[in-house]
Amino acid sequence: AQTVTQSQPEMSVQEAETVTLSCTYDTSESDYYLFWYKQPPSRQMILVIRQEAYKQQNATENRFSVNFQKAAKSFSLKISDSQLGDAAMYFCAYRSNNAGNMLTFGGGTRLMVKP
Amino acid sequence: ETGVTQSPTHLIKTRGQQVTLRCSSQSGHNTVSWYQQALGQGPQFIFQYYREEENGRGNFPPRFSGLQFPNYSSELNVNALELDDSALYLCASSLPGVRGATNYGYTFGSGTRLTVV
Numbered sequence: 001a002q003t004v005t006q007s008q009p010e011m012s013v014q015e016a017e018t019v020t021l022s023c024t025y026d027t028s029e030s031d032y033y034l035f036w037y038k039q040p041p042s043r044q045m046i047l048v049i050r051q052e053a054y055k056q057q058n059a060t061e062n063r064f065s066v067n068f069q070k071a072a073k074s075f076s077l078k079i080s081d082s083q084l085g086d087a088a089m090y091f092c093a094y095r096s097n098n099a100g101n102m103l104t105f106g107g108g109t110r111l112m113v114k115p
Numbered sequence: 116e117t118g119v120t121q122s123p124t125h126l127i128k129t130r131g132q133q134v135t136l137r138c139s140s141q142s143g144h145n146t147v148s149w150y151q152q153a154l155g156q157g158p159q160f161i162f163q164y165y166r167e168e169e170n171g172r173g174n175f176p177p178r179f180s181g182l183q184f185p186n187y188s189s190e191l192n193v194n195a196l197e198l199d200d201s202a203l204y205l206c207a208s209s210l211p212g213v214r215g216a217t218n219y220g221y222t223f224g225s226g227t228r229l230t231v232v
Contacts, residue, residue, distance in 0.1 A: 103150075107157045
C-alpha cells in the first residue's frame with residue numbers, strides 16, 4: 001500500500017517570502033500522479049498543483065512550483081511571494097494509475113503567513 | 116458549471132444511530148469518491164462509485180455503505196454510529212482516470228461535519 005508523509009505539522013512564512021513544504025511517499029509503482037491540495041477554513045479541498053510521475057520536468061503554476069525527486073520519492077511544494085490568502089492546511093496526495101481514482105493523502109501541514 | 120454540493124453541512128447524531136449524507140457531483144463527472152477526515156488528519160478514502168457500482172473501497176467496515184444514482188449523485192450511509200465516526204466527510208467527483216488524459220481533476224465539496232455523541 002502507498003503511504004504519504006508530511007513531516008512538518010506547521011510552517012510559518014513572512015508575507016512576500018518563500019516557503020517550502022515537504023512530502024515523501026512510498027510506492028513500488030512507477031506510474032502515478034502527485035498532487036498538492038489546499039484546504040482553507042471553508043473546508044473545500046482546492047487543487048494547487050499536480051505532477052505526472054513520467055514527466056521529469058517539475059510542474060509550476062504561477063507562484064507555486066514543485067521539486068519532484070522520483071528516485072528519492074520526494075515531492076516538495078515551493079510557494080513564492082507568499083500572500084495572506086495562502087494561509088491554510090496543505091495536503092500532499094498520491095494517485096496510482098492502476099487503482100482507480102483513489103487519492104492517498106498525507107497528514108497535512110498548516111501554513112501560517114505573517115503580515 | 117456547477118460544483119460539488121454536499122448536504123447537510125453539519126449533523127449531530129447519537130451513538131448507535133444511522134446517518135445518510137448526500138453529494139451532488141459536478142456536471143459531467145460520473146465518478147464519486149467519499150473521504151473521511153478526522154480532526155487534524157488527512158482525508159482517508161472510504162469508497163468510490165462509478166456508473167452506480169462500487170469500484171474501490173478503503174479500509175472501512177461494511178457499516179459504511181453507499182449508493183450512486185443515474186444522475187451521478189451519491190449517498191454515504193453509516194449504520195451503528197460510533198464516537199470515532201465523528202469527522203468531516205468529503206465527497207469528490209471526477210471523470211474516471213485514463214492514461215494520457217489531461218483531466219485528472221477532482222472537484223471536492225465543502226463536506227459534512229458529523230458529530231457523534
